[in-house]
Amino acid sequence: MKHVEETAPQVADAIRGETHREENGLEMIASENFASRAVMEAQGSVMTNKYAEGYPGERYYGGCKFMDEVEELAHERALDIFGAEHVNVQPHSGTQANMAVYLSVLDPGDRILGMDLTHGGHLSHGHPANFSGKLYDVEHYLVDEETGRIDYDGLAEQAHRFDPDIIVTGASAYPREIEFDRLGEIADEVDAYHLADIAHIAGLVAAGEHVSPVPHADFVTTTTHKTLRGPRGGMILCDDEHASDVDSAVFPGTQGGPLMHVVAAKAVCFAEAQTDEFDEYQSSIVENSRALARTLEDEGWTLVGDGTDNHLVLVDLRDESITGKEAEEALEDVGITVNKNTVPGEEESPTVTSGVRIGTPALTTRGMGTEEIERVARLISRVLSNTDDEELKSGVADEVRTLCDEFPLYPDLP
Numbered sequence: 001m002k003h004v005e006e007t008a009p010q011v012a013d014a015i016r017g018e019t020h021r022e023e024n025g026l027e028m029i030a031s032e033n034f035a036s037r038a039v040m041e042a043q044g045s046v047m048t049n050k051y052a053e054g055y056p057g058e059r060y061y062g063g064c065k066f067m068d069e070v071e072e073l074a075h076e077r078a079l080d081i082f083g084a085e086h087v088n089v090q091p092h093s094g095t096q097a098n099m100a101v102y103l104s105v106l107d108p109g110d111r112i113l114g115m116d117l118t119h120g121g122h123l124s125h126g127h128p129a130n131f132s133g134k135l136y137d138v139e140h141y142l143v144d145e146e147t148g149r150i151d152y153d154g155l156a157e158q159a160h161r162f163d164p165d166i167i168v169t170g171a172s173a174y175p176r177e178i179e180f181d182r183l184g185e186i187a188d189e190v191d192a193y194h195l196a197d198i199a200h201i202a203g204l205v206a207a208g209e210h211v212s213p214v215p216h217a218d219f220v221t222t223t224t225h226k227t228l229r230g231p232r233g234g235m236i237l238c239d240d241e242h243a244s245d246v247d248s249a250v251f252p253g254t255q256g257g258p259l260m261h262v263v264a265a266k267a268v269c270f271a272e273a274q275t276d277e278f279d280e281y282q283s284s285i286v287e288n289s290r291a292l293a294r295t296l297e298d299e300g301w302t303l304v305g306d307g308t309d310n311h312l313v314l315v316d317l318r319d320e321s322i323t324g325k326e327a328e329e330a331l332e333d334v335g336i337t338v339n340k341n342t343v344p345g346e347e348e349s350p351t352v353t354s355g356v357r358i359g360t361p362a363l364t365t366r367g368m369g370t371e372e373i374e375r376v377a378r379l380i381s382r383v384l385s386n387t388d389d390e391e392l393k394s395g396v397a398d399e400v401r402t403l404c405d406e407f408p409l410y411p412d413l414p
């Protein structure tokens with residue numbers, strides 16, 4: 001930090017402030033995690049200096065020997081982890097990865113069937129505010145409002161009626177296992193491509209904690225920074241059949257030069273993901289998430305889908321006296337970071353909502369186990385039942401600080 005300090009002290013202040021915030025709060029946003037020092041070292045390296053448009057062995061710039069080395073390492077490791085035939089590690093983000101897949105097989109006006117955002121889907125699955133909703137003809141499928149689970153039969157019927165060119169599966173706020181085999185069959189029946197977006201659950205899939213979509217999808221996209229715990233970025237897996245179309249859709253189709261410092265950090269992340277420790281980590285995420293769900297239910301809260309199979313729970317606040325926004329703010333007051341989230345059948349606006357999404361990946365990275373998560377769940381419950389009680393909240397804030405001190409995050413960072 002000494003160099004940032006000298007050149008741009010206000011930026012240094014902000015970075016120190018963020019370090020402090022991450023260290024001294026309980027991070028429970030389900031899409032967030034803490035990258036290792038190794039990942040951040042690679043991401044903060046000289047690899048950021050190099051233009052490497054193209055792919056290993058066929059670049060548009062000279063001097064790419066080491067770029068080829070890291071990108072090939074990232075390839076080998078990703079293919080080993082996910083068991084796919086082809087991978088592209090250049091997408092700048094999860095959204096860019098989806099964009100490239102659409103560009104590779106769809107024409108503007110073609111039909112996308114994707115999960116509705118308010119039911120757990122993602123903007124890039126055809127939301128009208130996103131390019132995917134503007135360029136393509138989109139229908140959304142919903143979850144069953146009673147069970148909170150994907151209505152596979154309903155989806156099949158809808159697919160037969162709508163006749164989509166691609167079915168997009170995967171979600172941002174869905175607490176239950178996704179049956180990718182069933183979804184793959186539906187896509188086959190209607191002769192649509194199947195894109196499985198595992199942005200949230202990639203780490204679980206890598207470790208065998210969630211069924212893999214790779215055998216059941218034509219394309220699998222992901223981010224690398226959520227449960228996978230790597231640098232902020234995206235990735236596409238597919239069969240050899242689609243390899244060259246996907247590669248040209250990423251570059252030159254939707255991107256210019258790859259972020260090679262991020263590609264290097266992805267290669268580091270994938271090395272981590274090949275270890276037994278990583279598998280144990282993913283298994284602890286799920287155990288912790290189950291403990292969170294159990295404790296919140298014991299405390300009387302309603303969960304969408306009645307529990308969890310993965311790294312997150314979705315609390316349904318519709319029968320409570322608070323909104324998602326109020327819940328998020330009250331928890332922020334005590335140092336617990338979550339996000340307000342729509343629930344299936346939502347009647348509030350997206351800036352208010354009737355739910356909160358709570359995830360365990362980041363706290364599990366800090367080393368917390370079920371005992372700590374149960375403690376945190378009780379703190380959450382206490383705050384949500386007493387959002388206006390400042391004295392109670394200040395007591396909870398003290399407990400949050402104690403817990404953070406017990407599980408240091410980046411002990412060697414200033």
Ligand SMILES: *Cc1c(COP(=O)(O)O)cnc(C)c1O
Pocket residue numbers: 031092093094095096121122124170171172197198199200223233234
């Ligand atoms: C997070 C997420 C993405 C997008 O990731 P960005 O890197 O923020 O663009 C795409 N799809 C799903 C399902 C996600 O949860």
